Amino acid sequence: MTVHILNQQTSIINQFLSEIRDVVIQKDSMRFRKNMERIGEIMACEISKQLDWKEKDVTTPLGIAKVPVLASQPVLATILRAGLPLHQGLFNYFDKAENAFISAYRKHATDGSFDIHIEYLSSPSLNNKTVLLSDPMLASGASMVLGYQALLKKGNPKHVHIVSVLGSAEGVEYVKNNLPSNTTLWIAAVDAELNSHKYIVPGLGDAGDLAFGEKE
Numbered sequence: 001m002t003v004h005i006l007n008q009q010t011s012i013i014n015q016f017l018s019e020i021r022d023v024v025i026q027k028d029s030m031r032f033r034k035n036m037e038r039i040g041e042i043m044a045c046e047i048s049k050q051l052d053w054k055e056k057d058v059t060t061p062l063g064i065a066k067v068p069v070l071a072s073q074p075v076l077a078t079i080l081r082a083g084l085p086l087h088q089g090l091f092n093y094f095d096k097a098e099n100a101f102i103s104a105y106r107k108h109a110t111d112g113s114f115d116i117h118i119e120y121l122s123s124p125s126l127n128n129k130t131v132l133l134s135d136p137m138l139a140s141g142a143s144m145v146l147g148y149q150a151l152l153k154k155g156n157p158k159h160v161h162i163v164s165v166l167g168s169a170e171g172v173e174y175v176k177n178n179l180p181s182n183t184t185l186w187i188a189a190v191d192a193e194l195n196s197h198k199y200i201v202p203g204l205g206d207a208g209d210l211a212f213g214e215k216e
């Protein structure tokens, strides 16, 4: 697996990251969703450089322009519900993409530990397609790997780009060790720690709650 960590260079992505982390600014949930979406758009632009392109003759009012266009659109897959704003950012740019949705939840035991379960998958056939699988928080990495494995029931993709916003060092190691070589990880920033509830520290808190409100 190849790993790209985008905050290693100073770019506008760091501005959006600072706002989604900030305990005051992140309370504006419309701004939080918009910043996630904007990070998705930056990721789409970066990933597009690695997709397949072909040349097209485009008729302008004054002649013919030879321009590169995408040879095919990727499939955009995301993990509900926190992934939705990031997915929307990717979809803004790959606007003719097919889409896949996975729902994963933490099943808690009485001792406070939990397992992650996949309960729903809606996906087109993935055979020989390029897939962008997004989830903003790569905490332990377990839901990303389970989501990836669930997608394989829908065919063998040519390449899977994993798209995340914040990760823990442990989560990045986990996906590196559990995903094959035809995968690439794109992540905006990686923090050192996970706490006992498997939240990223300093992280940003609960991305799903910040985007959509607290759940029971």
Ligand code: URA
Residues within 6 Å of the ligand: 082, 137, 139, 198, 199, 200, 201, 203, 204, 205, 206, 207, 208
């Ligand atoms: N999910 C979140 O929303 N935040 C974390 O820190 C970890 C998982």
